[in-house]
Amino acid sequence: MMKYLKIFSILSVMVATQSCLSADEDPVSVPPMTGSEVNVEVGGPTEPNQVWIDLSDYQNRSINKRTDWDLGFYTGEEFRVIMNGSLAMTVIKIPNATDISKVKEADVQNLKDIAQVGTFDAENMKYIDNPNGNFLTQTSGIAAIKENDAENPIYLVNLGREIPSSSNIGAGSVSLSGDPRGWKKMQILRAQNGYKIRYADLNADAANIKEYVITKDTEYNFSFFNLKTGSPIKIQPKKKNWDLAFTTFTNEVFISPTNSAGSYFYADFITTNTLSGVGAYQVNVTGSLDQAYNAFKLKDVDATKFVFNDHRAIGDKWRTTTGTPANPIPFVYSDRFFVLKDAEGFYFKLRFNRMKDEKGNRGYSNFEFEPL
Structure with missing residues (x-):
């Protein structure tokens, strides 16, 4: 370019x-x-x-x-992670959770109704990224990733909504939100020159927790990752x-x-x-x-x-x-x-x-x- x-x-x-x-x-x-x-x-x-x-x-x-990515990992000096706001994603900390493998769907059922976009409740701003884009100082969304692994919470992740498949949409209207994309449990840790993400479906046991190391590529503002495919992807240009x-x-x-x-x-x-x-x-x-x-x-x-x-x-x-x-x-x-x-x-x-x-x-x- x-x-x-x-x-x-x-x-x-x-x-x-x-x-x-x-x-x-x-x-x-x-x-x-x-x-x-x-x-x-x-x-x-x-x-x-x-x-x-x-x-x-x-x-x-x-x-x-829009569905190509879920998380963006900042490549600067700080360790911050953003969500894909184009899908109405949210995250919420799972109270008292210290072992991701032990979290089950029954443990977070009451959180699912809370971690939603469009509930007309000012409290739900805690579960999204700061809309002004100032993610480095935000107190909402995913917290700054700490050096001490034990200080990094385990999150319930709402993957937002699929892109609707219907083409029968009236003139002047939009249809942005299709079927729910589901839920994940997730913990993000620091790794050498990057991050380590641990994630799984809600009922996954220890043998089925997935891990991936995301390296900071300083030519870009973020390194992006898709939780559905378990793979990194280029999204923003340099x-x-x-x-x-x-x-x-x-x-x-x-x-x-x-x-x-x-x-x-x-x-x-x-x-x-x-x-x-x-x-x-x-x-x-x-x-x-x-x-x-x-x-x-x-x-x-x-x-x-x-x-x-x-x-x-x-x-x-x-x-x-x-x-x-x-x-x-x-x-x-x-x-x-x-x-x-x-x-x-x-x-x-x-x-x-x-x-x-x-x-x-x-x-x-x-x-x-x-x-x-």
Whole structure:
């Protein structure tokens, strides 16, 4: 994947490529100087795909099924593990459990109703990853992995929901949650340059506890693992090789601005690669969106507005899934666009054009962007 060398700023790169290269210097690559339009392969109203896009190399985007992975193991200095929020996964500590082989389904039956997404109970936020993406400091989800094996709890893991198989979904609607994917018991320990995961079906005895060592690959933010297949898998592109991800998402929903209703499952969601320094912000428009978008230049960027500490900077802000009283059909907002700063320090403006195909079926997103 082609990446770009940043020299002071985009403007200085442009000047350098035009007038400041000597005969024996290598040419400097710059972002494309014309805008591009992108059809995002979300996959239709069951939204089966996660799509990872690097605006500097948007044609080589990476696509995976949501069910391809369950856990992401952080490759930095800390020992943290995330869950696949695109499946509405949850975890809950099994009280007083010290031996994973002795945990049986009957021991955790009362926990199954608790470790769920969408119960409209603020308490269920404890069982998911922090929706803002700040997993290194979160107190929810899977705790930091300790050096002392005995300090690492045994978890009941809700593997979330399968991708529905039905194709008979009404125009403007989505169907995101199929059959339950089941439950696992799990303990994660530290290993040399990585992690050791111990996991099994709930009634498995000592002879059937599976183990796998996950090595930290520092070219990526996470090393991913599939609990169903018992194997590692590449999901995200390399650290700085993606800016945006189109995905379903486990978020927090509110009854009122200060009254949380807990975790909730979202369609048509976009996250930004904040772990690699990507930031974004929304520009509100009064009047013509075309005119405001076309007129927006590098000099208009407000560096104070970038959101670098919440990967939901774009999130669900580009569309409404419920419509309005006057227009009750889901649609893309026409009164805003977004500005993004990528991991290389380049600036882009982007606007979203649609979330449906010509027949009104969801899961067919389109956006355009232009380097600034």
